[in-house]
Every structure is written in structure tokens, then in C-alpha cells.
Amino acid sequence: MATAALARPAFKPSPYLVGAGALFVVAFVYAMYLKLTLGHAGFNTTNYGVFWGLPIVAYDYFLLTSTGLTLLASLPLTLGLRQFDPIAKRCIWLALAALVGGVAILFMELAHPFRALWAAPLNFQTASPLFWKILCVGAYTIVLVLLALTFARGTAPAAVPKPLALLATVLALAITLIAGSVYSMMIFRPFWYGGELPVAFLIESFMGGIVFFVFFTYLIHGFSVDSVPQSTRELLAGSVGTFVAAAIFLHILFAVVRTVAGLWSYGEGLQVWRYTVDQPLYWAALIGGGIVPLVIFALPALRAQPWLQILGAVLVALGLLASRYEFVINGQLLPPFKGSWAPSPLSYEPSQLEWMLLIVGVLLANTVYAALESWSSTKES
Amino acid sequence: MTKWGMVIDLDKCTGCQACTTACAMENSRLPGESWQDVLFYHEGTYPNVKLSWLPRPCMQCENPSCVAVCPTKATWKTEDGVVLVDWDKCIGCKYCMIACPYGVRFYMDEKPVVQPDLREVFPGDGNRIWNPPYKMPDHLEDRKRGIGVQPPGVVSKCTFCYHKISKAPKGVADLDEDNPETREYTPACVRVCPPKARYFGDLDNPDSKVNQLIADKRGVRLKEETGNKPQVYYLSGGGAPVVPGERSQRTS
Ligand code: SF4
Ligand code: SF4
Ligand code: SF4
Numbered sequence: 001m002a003t004a005a006l007a008r009p010a011f012k013p014s015p016y017l018v019g020a021g022a023l024f025v026v027a028f029v030y031a032m033y034l035k036l037t038l039g040h041a042g043f044n045t046t047n048y049g050v051f052w053g054l055p056i057v058a059y060d061y062f063l064l065t066s067t068g069l070t071l072l073a074s075l076p077l078t079l080g081l082r083q084f085d086p087i088a089k090r091c092i093w094l095a096l097a098a099l100v101g102g103v104a105i106l107f108m109e110l111a112h113p114f115r116a117l118w119a120a121p122l123n124f125q126t127a128s129p130l131f132w133k134i135l136c137v138g139a140y141t142i143v144l145v146l147l148a149l150t151f152a153r154g155t156a157p158a159a160v161p162k163p164l165a166l167l168a169t170v171l172a173l174a175i176t177l178i179a180g181s182v183y184s185m186m187i188f189r190p191f192w193y194g195g196e197l198p199v200a201f202l203i204e205s206f207m208g209g210i211v212f213f214v215f216f217t218y219l220i221h222g223f224s225v226d227s228v229p230q231s232t233r234e235l236l237a238g239s240v241g242t243f244v245a246a247a248i249f250l251h252i253l254f255a256v257v258r259t260v261a262g263l264w265s266y267g268e269g270l271q272v273w274r275y276t277v278d279q280p281l282y283w284a285a286l287i288g289g290g291i292v293p294l295v296i297f298a299l300p301a302l303r304a305q306p307w308l309q310i311l312g313a314v315l316v317a318l319g320l321l322a323s324r325y326e327f328v329i330n331g332q333l334l335p336p337f338k339g340s341w342a343p344s345p346l347s348y349e350p351s352q353l354e355w356m357l358l359i360v361g362v363l364l365a366n367t368v369y370a371a372l373e374s375w376s377s378t379k380e381s
Numbered sequence: 382m383t384k385w386g387m388v389i390d391l392d393k394c395t396g397c398q399a400c401t402t403a404c405a406m407e408n409s410r411l412p413g414e415s416w417q418d419v420l421f422y423h424e425g426t427y428p429n430v431k432l433s434w435l436p437r438p439c440m441q442c443e444n445p446s447c448v449a450v451c452p453t454k455a456t457w458k459t460e461d462g463v464v465l466v467d468w469d470k471c472i473g474c475k476y477c478m479i480a481c482p483y484g485v486r487f488y489m490d491e492k493p494v495v496q497p498d499l500r501e502v503f504p505g506d507g508n509r510i511w512n513p514p515y516k517m518p519d520h521l522e523d524r525k526r527g528i529g530v531q532p533p534g535v536v537s538k539c540t541f542c543y544h545k546i547s548k549a550p551k552g553v554a555d556l557d558e559d560n561p562e563t564r565e566y567t568p569a570c571v572r573v574c575p576p577k578a579r580y581f582g583d584l585d586n587p588d589s590k591v592n593q594l595i596a597d598k599r600g601v602r603l604k605e606e607t608g609n610k611p612q613v614y615y616l617s618g619g620g621a622p623v624v625p626g627e628r629s630q631r632t633s
Pocket of ligand 3: 404405407539540
């Protein structure tokens with residue numbers, strides 16, 4: 001085993017950790033203040049039809065980013081592609097950080113999160129995708145913590161226990177596909193229904209994972225390009241960049257094909273596609289979060305530029321959040337069974353509390369990641 | 382085995398909302414969040430207008446998608462065919478609300494539909510989200526079956542007035558408010574319906590009035606394409622009950 005000496009590196013909080021941690025505490029206190037004073041009425045969800053709002057969007061977004069990062073890490077850890085060794089540790093740490101951020105948002109949104117911890121595993125509702133999702137996310141959390149600890153001890157990627165890495169890969173795959181199935185099985189919600197959706201989720205998850213890796217690699221080096229190790233820079237400009245381009249291309253393909261089919265069909269419920277393409281958000285996500293970064297990452301001359309990589313990564317990350325929002329919210333805008341009480345389409349915009357939960361999740365994920373980086377005080381894999 | 386079901390005769394229903402009011406009183410619902418509602422639809426523009434309405438309780442589906450998706454089995458189906466919610470197991474994830482094709486489930490913690498917010502006027506005690514001045518006797522409340530005043534953070538729905546029908550004499554074919562022996566066991570919405578547009582009985586009993594009506598007047602179920610198989614049937618002279626989709630509405 002290529003395990004380094006177990007001497008614990010001195011914990012030296014980086015300015016990044018101090019900043020993220022302080023902002024997290026402030027945001028958390030304010031979010032809890034809103035939650036405790038307003039109760040669930042602080043959310044803009046209703047009984048008319050928009051049951052899941054921005055917090056569920058954010059939870060799914062973070063969860064899928066986490067699984068995407070784990071899938072990226074599985075290239076060296078599970079498939080043994082040694083040229084990707086330099087990215088393994090950061091991917092796992094980011095995956096854990098994103099998972100913590102996402103689950104925290106869910107816990108702040110759910111009325112009885114702790115009840116879920118026993119009521120779901122003990123009741124075996126095997127027909128429910130959410131039952132499997134809860135089970136897999138629980139196991140995934142444990143496996144990610146073990147992997148993160150393995151790396152924190154200084155274990156080299158090649159020495160990470162294979163069964164652990166394989167388990168992480170399988171769970172990440174399962175969670176991503178199940179997350180898609182939560183929506184894709186709703187036959188009376190045609191905006192969501194379809195067997196191809198879990199596959200689209202998988203592609204988007206992988207895409208999100210890679211761009212998070214790109215962005216945070218530069219961030220942890222204070223956006224000083226020269227301090228990013230040469231091996232990592234070569235990967236970003238080479239195969240990692242190509243992966244992003246391929247994933248963005250497939251993502252755009254799915255988005256366009258779904259839009260065309262939705263606009264063409266006269267099926268009841270699919271008219272929400274007309275509403276969707278009338279929204280600037282749709283075009284911002286497609287062009288700003290898809291086509292522009294595709295050009296950046298597809299052209300070798302452009303993706304070799306670190307600042308363009310960072311720009312592309314930010315655009316993709318924001319575009320994915322917009323797409324996830326559009327997918328989850330617009331799928332509920334036409335209640336399947338409406339009467340005169342329900343305007344068509346329903347309207348929804350996130351409340352202050354809902355935005356705060358997203359911000360808390362972002363800051364918590366950053367804090368966890370910064371803590372892991374500080375903990376090892378190793379600046380590069 | 383008994384399989385409770387309801388028949389609603391749309392040719393008789395006047396849209397008076399007595400059922401809605403009775404359900405709200407019986408089950409301590411907040412204004413605007415009754416488990417039973419009459420949905421109104423209008424199509425076209427004056428003078429070529431059509432007005433229609435549809436009373437809609439929970440369909441108590443034979444294949445309930447809400448039961449299938451509930452990750453904790455908080456939503457469950459009784460042996461006599463009624464879908465209930467165990468409030469002690471519900472985590473408030475609202476997946477059942479997403480998965481119900483008929484929009485009949487309620488999370489009572491949202492912004493108030495009607496002002497003043499009665500939850501503030503009659504504050505609850507933690508176990509009940511509000512403390513209504515009218516409510517069923519405490520001994521009838523049953524959290525395992527979602528009966529009584531709804532607690533915070535859980536989902537609720539029509540119970541087919543399970544606190545009444547579950548006490549009906551065994552083997553009875555119909556629960557009819559005109560029959561003194563079954564009046565007390567008849568669901569509130571059925572009991573108060575002025576034109577007697579609602580009927581309640583055992584769908585597994587070939588002699589029940591509900592079966593007779595479904596056969597004679599060609600009862601239909603809503604959204605058959607979902608495969609949920611509602612146990613609520615509508616009579617509308619043989620055609621499908623009119624629930625106009627946006628795209629099927631007359632435009633002039
Ligand atoms: S109508 Fe909805 S809530 Fe009622 S049983 Fe069917 S799926 Fe469940
Ligand atoms: S909200 Fe409650 S009843 Fe509905 S699916 Fe979730 S746990 Fe089940
Ligand atoms: S059966 Fe009872 S609970 Fe259901 S709609 Fe009628 S009155 Fe309400």
C-alpha cells in the first residue's frame with residue numbers, strides 16, 4: 001500500500017475556508033430566522049400544483065453534481081485510467097462537499113427529515129423511486145466519507161481500495177438514474193415522462209461534475225494559473241476539456257430534441273413547452289449555458305486558455321442550474337387536473353427563504369470543500 | 382371483501398358545493414383546502430359559452446400511484462379499498478402530490494388561501510396545525526389513518542370518511558342516508574347532497590346500488606389512461622364526464 005505516514009498535518013484554515021465558513025454562518029442564521037418566523041409559508045409552493053420549488057431544484061442540482069464528480073473520479077479509481085490520477089482526490093472531495101450542500105438544503109426544506117431516516121429504510125416501499133434514492137444516498141454518503149478519509153490520509157489514487165471505488169461508482173450511477181426516474185415515471189405529466197430522461201440526467205450529471213472540477217481547481221489556486229500543476233493543466237486542456245465538450249453536445253441534443261417533440265405534439269400538458277420557449281431563461285440556458293461553452297471546449301485553441309476554461313465552466317454550471325429549474329418547475333405549471341381555480345399556466349417564483357436555502361447550500365458546500373483542502377494542507381493531488 | 386366506491390351523477394349535480402362544505406366541516410379543513418371540491422369550467426366567449434362543473438373527491442384509486450411513490454409507506458390502502466395517510470410516517474416530501482393525477486392531496490402548511498389565516502386565529506398545539514372551533518370528537522381522530530385535524534408538515538386527503546364507513550355493519554351493500562340503519566355511516570358529502578347526486582356502496586357486491594347505477598347508466602372513470610382505476614365513477618348519460626383540457630376547449 002502506498003499509504004503515507006499517518007502523521008496528521010497541522011490544520012491551517014485557508015482564507016477561503018474562513019471566508020466561506022463565515023458567510024455560511026451568517027446565511028444559515030438568516031435562513032433559519034426566516035424559516036422559524038415564517039414557517040413553511042415562507043416558501044412559494046402551493047396546493048394548486050407547484051409542490052416542489054427551488055429547494056428541490058437545488059437539492060437535485062447538487063446531488064447530480066456530486067454523482068458526476070464521483071463518476072469522473074471513477075476513471076482513475078475504478079477503471080484504472082492512471083492519466084487521470086491527478087484529479088481523483090479533488091473530485092472526491094468536491095463530490096462530498098456538493099452532497100453535503102444538497103442534503104442540507106433538503107433537510108431544511110423537508111418537514112420531517114429525521115423521520116425519513118428511519119421511516120424510509122424500515123418500510124420497504126420498493127415501488128417508490130424515492131425509497132431507493134434515500135437508501136442509495138445514505139450508502140453513497142458513507143462511501144464518500146470513507147474515500148475522502150482515505151485521500152486525507154495521503155493514499156495515492158492507485159492505492160485506493162478497488163471495492164470501495166467500485167461501490168462509489170455504482171452508487172453514483174444508480175442515484176443519477178433513479179433521480180431521473182423520480183420524474184420520468186409520471187405518465188400523466190408528459191413534460192417529464194419518458195425513458196430517455198434518466199440518461200439525460202446521467203449526461204448532465206457528468207457535465208456538471210467536470211465543470212465543477214475545472215472551476216474549483218482554479219479557485220483553490222487563487223485563480224493563479226501558474227500555480228496549477230502542469231499535469232492538471234494538460235488534462236484540463238486535453239481530455240477533460242474534450243469530455244466537457246462531448247457532454248455539452250449531448251445535453252444540447254437532448255434539450256433540442258425534447259423541445260421539438262414537445263412543441264410539435266398536441267398532447268394535453270405539452271403546451272407548457274410553448275410557455276417554456278417563450279421564457280428568456282430557456283434561451284439563456286441553451287445558448288449561454290450550452291452553445292457558447294460548447295464552442296469554448298470543442299476548439300482546442302480556445303480550451304487551452306485557462307480563463308476561457310473558467311468562463312466556460314461557470315457558464316455550464318449556471319446553465320445547468322437554469323435547466324434544472326426549468327425542468328422541475330415547468331413540469332408542474334400545468335396541473336394535470338385543473339379547474340377554474342387554477343390559472344394556466346400556474347406561476348411560481350422562488351421566495352426569499354427559498355433563495356436563502358440555495359445560498360446556504362452553496363456556502364456550506366464551499367466550506368466543506370475548503371475545510372478538506374485546508375485539512376490536508378496539500379495544495380495539489 | 383368489501384371494496385368501497387362512490388358514484389356521482391353529473392346529470393343531477395347542481396354544483397351547489399354542499400358536499401364541499403360538509404367535507405370541510407366533517408374533516409376540519411381550512412377554507413379553500415377542502416378535500417372535496419367542485420371544479421368549474423367555462424369554455425368559449427360570450428354569447429357562445431358553455432359552463433360545466435365536476436365534483437371531485439379523492440378517486441380512491443384501485444392502483445393508487447400515490448401509494449406506489451410514497452417512500453415511507455405513509456400512504457397506504459386498506460383491505461376495503463380506501464387510500465389513507467399515516468401522519469406518523471409522512472415526512473412531507475410531497476411526492477404523492479406530484480404523483481396524484483387528480484390533484485386531491487393537501488399540504489396544509491402553505492401560505493393561506495383565504496385571509497384571515499385561520500391557523501393564526503385558532504392556533505394549533507403542535508399536533509394539530511390549527512384548533513378549529515368545530516371538529517370531530519377527539520376519540521374519532523386517528524393519526525394512523527389521516528383522520529382528524531391535520532398536523533403540521535404532513536399531507537392529507539379525503540378518507541372516504543373512514544371514521545364512519547369503517548363502523549358500518551359488515552356485508553352491507555350500500556351506505557345510504559335515506560336508510561336509517563346506514564345513515565350514520567354514510568360519508569358526509571354523500572349525506573348532504575341535496576339532489577342526491579352521490580351514492581356510496583360496495584363495488585364488489587353485485588347487488589349494490591352503486592354497481593347497478595354504473596351498469597345501467599354507463600358509469601365512467603376519470604383519466605383511465607393513467608391506469609389508476611378510480612373507485613369513484615361518474616354518470617353523465619354514457620359519455621365521458623366533461624373535464625375540458627386546455628387544448629380541447631372551444632375557442633369561440
Ligand atoms: S386520487 Fe390521487 S390521492 Fe386519491 S388514491 Fe388516487 S392517486 Fe391517490
Ligand atoms: S408526503 Fe408523506 S404521504 Fe406523501 S409521499 Fe411523502 S411521505 Fe408519503
Ligand atoms: S367521503 Fe368524506 S372525506 Fe371524502 S370527500 Fe366526502 S366528506 Fe370528504
